Amino acid sequence: MRVRVLRDGGETERMLVGEMMVERPFGAAGLADDLVQAGGAKTVVVNLEKGGIEQGLARAAATGEPPIMVRRGRRKVRVFQVFRHVLYKPTSWYLLWIDRCILPVKSSLTPNFRTNYQFLWTGWLRVSALLPASFPQRAAAGVSRRADMRRRENSMDLVQEPGSVPDKSEIRSCFDSQSGTLDRRVFADQALYDLEMKNIYARAWNFMCHESHIPNPGDYFINYIGEDQVIVVRDRQGEVQVLLNTCRHRGNALCRAEQGNAKSFVCSYHGWNYDLNGDLIGVPGLSSYYRKDFDKSQWGLAKAAQVDHFHGFYFATLDPAAPPLHDYLGEVGRIGLGLLVANGPVEAVDGVQKNVIDCNWKIAVDNLFDWYHVQYSHASAGMAGFMDLAAILHPNDQMVMFGEYGHAISGPVIPEERQAEIDAMTDEERLAVVAEGMLKNPDKPVAPPRPSAARDLLGPTGVRCMGHPNIFPNLWVSTNGTQLSLRLPRGPFATEIWWFTFLPKGLPEEIRKKQIAFNAHLFGPAGMLEQDDGENWSQSTRTSRGVVSRGYRHHLAMGLGHDEVMTDDAGAARVETTISEHAQRWLYRNWMDWMTADDWADLKANRSPVPQGRV
Numbered sequence: 026m027r028v029r030v031l032r033d034g035g036e037t038e039r040m041l042v043g044e045m046m047v048e049r050p051f052g053a054a055g056l057a058d059d060l061v062q063a064g065g066a067k068t069v070v071v072n073l074e075k076g077g078i079e080q081g082l083a084r085a086a087a088t089g090e091p092p093i094m095v096r097r098g099r100r101k102v103r104v105f106q107v108f109r110h111v112l113y114k115p116t117s118w119y120l121l122w123i124d125r126c127i128l129p130v131k132s133s134l135t136p137n138f139r140t141n142y143q144f145l146w147t148g149w150l151r152v153s154a155l156l157p158a159s160f161p162q163r164a165a166a167g168v169s170r171r172a173d174m175r176r177r178e179n180s181m182d183l184v185q186e187p188g189s190v191p192d193k194s195e196i197r198s199c200f201d202s203q204s205g206t207l208d209r210r211v212f213a214d215q216a217l218y219d220l221e222m223k224n225i226y227a228r229a230w231n232f233m234c235h236e237s238h239i240p241n242p243g244d245y246f247i248n249y250i251g252e253d254q255v256i257v258v259r260d261r262q263g264e265v266q267v268l269l270n271t272c273r274h275r276g277n278a279l280c281r282a283e284q285g286n287a288k289s290f291v292c293s294y295h296g297w298n299y300d301l302n303g304d305l306i307g308v309p310g311l312s313s314y315y316r317k318d319f320d321k322s323q324w325g326l327a328k329a330a331q332v333d334h335f336h337g338f339y340f341a342t343l344d345p346a347a348p349p350l351h352d353y354l355g356e357v358g359r360i361g362l363g364l365l366v367a368n369g370p371v372e373a374v375d376g377v378q379k380n381v382i383d384c385n386w387k388i389a390v391d392n393l394f395d396w397y398h399v400q401y402s403h404a405s406a407g408m409a410g411f412m413d414l415a416a417i418l419h420p421n422d423q424m425v426m427f428g429e430y431g432h433a434i435s436g437p438v439i440p441e442e443r444q445a446e447i448d449a450m451t452d453e454e455r456l457a458v459v460a461e462g463m464l465k466n467p468d469k470p471v472a473p474p475r476p477s478a479a480r481d482l483l484g485p486t487g488v489r490c491m492g493h494p495n496i497f498p499n500l501w502v503s504t505n506g507t508q509l510s511l512r513l514p515r516g517p518f519a520t521e522i523w524w525f526t527f528l529p530k531g532l533p534e535e536i537r538k539k540q541i542a543f544n545a546h547l548f549g550p551a552g553m554l555e556q557d558d559g560e561n562w563s564q565s566t567r568t569s570r571g572v573v574s575r576g577y578r579h580h581l582a583m584g585l586g587h588d589e590v591m592t593d594d595a596g597a598a599r600v601e602t603t604i605s606e607h608a609q610r611w612l613y614r615n616w617m618d619w620m621t622a623d624d625w626a627d628l629k630a631n632r633s634p635v636p637q638g639r640v
């Protein structure tokens with residue numbers, strides 16, 4: 026018997042899947058055995074071609090290897106994930122192409138996790154119309170050209186291209202808030218990823234840059250909304266514009282530098298020239314080649330639907346129906362961004378650290394709420410003397426804040442008694458803490474207690490917050506409000522990590538240098554911490570690709586049902602507790618809301634309410 030698994034991943038992928046087959050006696054190998062026995066086949070060729078049914082068929086035709094056709098319900102045919110569906114979906118129907126036969130197969134999952142199959146030998150001709158004409162078995166069946174066409178017309182509704190919209194019920198099953206378990210599919214599914222780009226990134230407010238990145242007219246900064254690259258530019262009137270970085274002629278990227286100053290944006294392909302506000306102002310050959318038969322005013326650059334800032338941090342959304350930024354952030358989002366300016370107005374430190382980690386973007390996001398891994402994953406940072414983990418962890422003084430649309434803050438909190446002591450100090454006394462700290466340990470930056478004005482800015486709960494905010498979907502306010510990190514999706518299996526540092530204006534040079542050096546060695550490609558993290562995220566993502574491994578859901582139930590939500594006067598909901606996974610659960614509940622909403626009106630009407638009572 027020969028079982029071959031073909032995937033785009035090539036040798037490595039085959040090897041890994043092969044290992045899983047061996048380890049799972051009732052997995053793929055068991056299925057193949059059953060098929061050989063029932064169908065009398067000598068050879069079972071399993072084609073898990075990732076590119077979809079058309080590509081799968083084309084490849085099968087080119088190589089002479091038949092694909093397996095998988096039917097789920099009445100309408101869907103897929104040529105990948107066959108094992109997952111066969112093994113884990115109770116009572117589903119599939120069509121399997123084996124040697125010279127196409128078999129409708131019914132599988133059911135019994136309580137002891139053995140898989141039963143029932144085989145029927147009818148209906149194969151209908152599906153064979155989908156197979157390329159070069160298949161000898163099909164020719165032998167005597168399918169006439171006209172009958173072929175008719176069958177194609179009747180059968181094409183069976184085809185579901187990968188990348189088409191997954192069922193809402195399927196998405197809703199990805200995270201179970203009762204058990205706190207998560208389907209690994211969320212980390213390894215191209216169709217879900219494509220929907221994330223549309224339903225999350227193209228709708229949300231996305232962080233663009235800080236006002237200090239683009240202080241003058243013509244200053245620009247390149248960023249992304251999902252995978253759409255944008256130019257954030259201050260125009261001649263001083264307005265911040267967010268323009269899609271793609272020429273309206275043939276799509277060339279206009280601006281290749283990451284940051285700079287420009288008078289206009291000239292396309293390097295045919296020379297179309299765009300003003301800083303996106304208007305098309307120059308077209309070579311307008312009179313001669315176009316014979317003046319072209320309306321420039323209709324071909325300006327595409328723009329973000331809304332652009333706004335909060336304390337100088339600029340955001341943009343591509344969706345005109347998105348709520349105003351202030352409302353989108355809500356109390357928790359505003360506290361999160363407020364931490365950046367809690368010590369006064371800030372400016373960006375030159376340069377953004379950028380690197381790519383082989384992980385799904387969501388695991389890089391949910392990890393920022395995870396204070397459970399710190400003492401284990403980052404033990405070496407403590408042992409090396411880089412940081413005192415016990416001093417930052419405070420495992421029993423933790424707070425999780427639940428914000429609108431999936432924003433959350435998770436991590437240590439200043440106990441109320443300690444905050445009362447800080448409140449009693451003058452601002453001069455608070456600053457003196459820095460001098461004391463520097464005397465004790467001259468190598469480390471010292472975070473002073475926040476000044477008295479921070480209480481007005483952040484409110485009575487926010488001012489005690491020492492944790493990690495995430496502005497949904499992917500903006501992390503980190504390092505005690507001195508850093509921002511973007512987790513930019515680059516396909517289901519890669520994330521580009523960006524690190525910005527922001528420091529208060531007028532900070533003494535000695536402290537400034539110390540903080541920059543500390544931040545550069547904390548996260549990013551040279552950071553003590555994110556090297557540990559990246560390895561874990563990468564492996565957690567990779568194992569989600571295993572067709573058997575991904576049948577086992579992640580456990581995110583720490584603290585589930587053990588804490589009571591409190592709400593302060595400003596309306597911010599929180600739990601004060603020990604280390605937990607409340608914020609991760611809130612993230613994935615909201616992820617499902619975004620993914621299943623038809624539009625902003627639907628999301629506003631049907632999103633999960635901020636939790637109350639026991640969580």
Ligand code: FES
Nearest residue numbers: 272274275292295
């Ligand atoms: S693609 Fe930009 S001018 Fe042709």
Ligand SMILES: [Fe+2]
Nearest residue numbers: 399402554558
């Ligand atoms: Fe970490």
